[in-house]
Structure formats: structure tokens, C-alpha cells
Amino acid sequence: MIGSFFFICNRLVEIIFLIPIIGMLAYFVDRFLKANVITPAYILVLFIVSTIAVFWCFDTLIRHATTKRSAAFVCFVDLLFFGAFIAGVYQLRFIANADCSHWNGGSVGVSIGPYGVYGYSTGNPLSLDINKHCAMLKTCFALGIMEVVFFFWTAFWALFMHSRSDVIVKETTTIRRRSHSSRRGHGHRRSSSHRRTHYVV
Numbered sequence: 510m511i512g513s514f515f516f517i518c519n520r521l522v523e524i525i526f527l528i529p530i531i532g533m534l535a536y537f538v539d540r541f542l543k544a545n546v547i548t549p550a551y552i553l554v555l556f557i558v559s560t561i562a563v564f565w566c567f568d569t570l571i572r573h574a575t576t577k578r579s580a581a582f583v584c585f586v587d588l589l590f591f592g593a594f595i596a597g598v599y600q601l602r603f604i605a606n607a608d609c610s611h612w613n614g615g616s617v618g619v620s621i622g623p624y625g626v627y628g629y630s631t632g633n634p635l636s637l638d639i640n641k642h643c644a645m646l647k648t649c650f651a652l653g654i655m656e657v658v659f660f661f662w663t664a665f666w667a668l669f670m671h672s673r674s675d676v677i678v679k680e681t682t683t684i685r686r687r688s689h690s691s692r693r694g695h696g697h698r699r700s701s702s703h704r705r706t707h708y709v710v
Contacts, residue, residue, distance in 0.1 A: 513573070513577065513670060515666050516576075516663060516666040516667060516670065517570065517573065519659060519662050519663045519666065520566050520569060520570050520663060521570075522659060523562070523566050523656065523659045523660065523663065524563060524566050524567065524570075526652050526655055526656060526659070527559050527562055527563040527566065527652075527656065528563065529648070529649075529652060530555065530556075530559045530649050530652050530653065530656070531556065531559050531560055531563060533645045533648065533649055534552055534555060534556035534559065534649055535556065536645070537552045537556075537642075537645075538552065538553070538556055550600050551600040551601045551603070551646075552646075554596060554597045554600045555594075555597030555598070555600065555601060555649060555653055558590070558593040558594055558596070558597045559597075559653075559656070561590075562590050562593075562594075562656070562660075565586065565590065569583060576667075577670055580667045580668070580670040581667075581668070583664075583667040584664045584665075584667035584668045587660050587661075587663050587664035587667060588660075588661075588664045590656075590660045591657060591660040591661045591664060594653055594656045594657045594660060595657055597653050598650060598653040598654055598657060601646060601649065601650045601653065602650075604643065604646045604647050604650050605647075605650060607643055607647060609640050609643035609644045609647060610640060
């Protein structure tokens with residue numbers, strides 16, 4: 510019961526923080542597609558992982574009864590997402606120390622493509638203030654780190670639910686065996702008593 514409660518709460522938090530990541534990175538992906546430019550890996554990896562992860566979170570919430578029965582598998586998949594988010598955050602690591610109020614883009618400005626060259630707008634209608642893009646990428650980086658922690662935490666609670674279900678199954682099996690053996694023993698005593706009475710008569 511406790512494991513299920515914390516698992517559901519953590520799943521809801523994951524969804525809440527995944528939606529902004531998907532929204533901001535979808536903005537970048539859309540602009541790159543309109544400019545017919547290949548989306549760089551530091552945007553694409555985290556975007557794909559977040560999109561798949563939010564569907565996984567909704568699925569495990571909607572089918573929570575199934576999730577409890579297959580908690581070991583859920584734990585395994587959550588650990589896969591844990592590693593995938595680490596990879597996505599690693600791709601965005603260059604933005605960690607960026608000062609978005611005075612960021613000129615540097616080498617990243619070249620790969621911004623539709624947003625300008627070297628971090629500045631060049632009259633391209635798709636170009637916007639590069640500092641805004643820096644802030645968006647930095648926000649996605651921070652939320653990605655939080656998702657790394659969240660998915661490790663839900664993997665732990667899924668493992669906890671799996672261990673608890675094993676204990677419940679073992680206790681239920683033990684009770685059934687004891688109940689079955691006691692019924693058999695009681696029937697044996699009745700039949701033997703009946704035979705003794707018949708012998709005396």
C-alpha cells in the first residue's frame with residue numbers, strides 16, 4: 510500500500526516535469542524542421558527520451574493493477590529510462606555553466622542553424638533572441654537531471670512493490686497449505702475414531 514502510494518505520487522511528478530521538457534524541445538525541433546536543418550543530438554536525444562517516457566508514465570498509471578503484478582519489469586524499464594535521461598543530460602552538458610544573460614552561443618551558435626549565426630539574429634525570420642534559447646535549454650537540462658532522480662526513485666518503489674508481492678504470495682501459500690493439511694488431519698481422525706467404534710461394537 511505504501512509502495513503503491515509513493516509510486517503513483519512520483520509518477521505524477523515525473524509527468525508534470527516531462528511536459529515542459531517536451532514542449533520546449535518540440536519548439537526547437539519544429540524550428541529546425543521548418544528551416545530544413547538537421548536537429549542536433551543535444552536536443553533530439555532528450556526530446557525522444559522524454560516523449561517515450563511520458564507515454565510510459567501514463568501507461569503504468571492507468572494500468573496500475575498490472576503494474577503491481579509486473580513490478581520487476583517496471584523497475585527494469587524505469588532503470589532504462591534512468592540511463593537514457595543521463596545520456597540526454599550529458600548531451601546538454603555544455604549549457605550547465607552558460608550565463609544566459611550574456612551568452613553569445615560560441616560553437617553552439619553555429620549549430621543553432623535557423624536561430625542565427627554565432628548566437629546573434631541575422632535577419633532570419635526564424636531567429637529569435639539567443640538568450641531565450643539558452644534559458645530554455647538550461648531549463649531542459651535542469652529538468653532532465655530531476656527526471657534522472659525521479660526515475661531511479663520509481664524504480665526503487667517498483668522493486669519494493671515486487672518484494673512485498675512475493676511476501677504476500679508466500680504467506681498466502683503457507684496459510685492455504687496449513688488449512689489444507691488441517692482439514693486432512695481432521696478427516697483422518699474422524700475416520701479412525703469411527704473404525705475404533707465399529708471394532709468395539
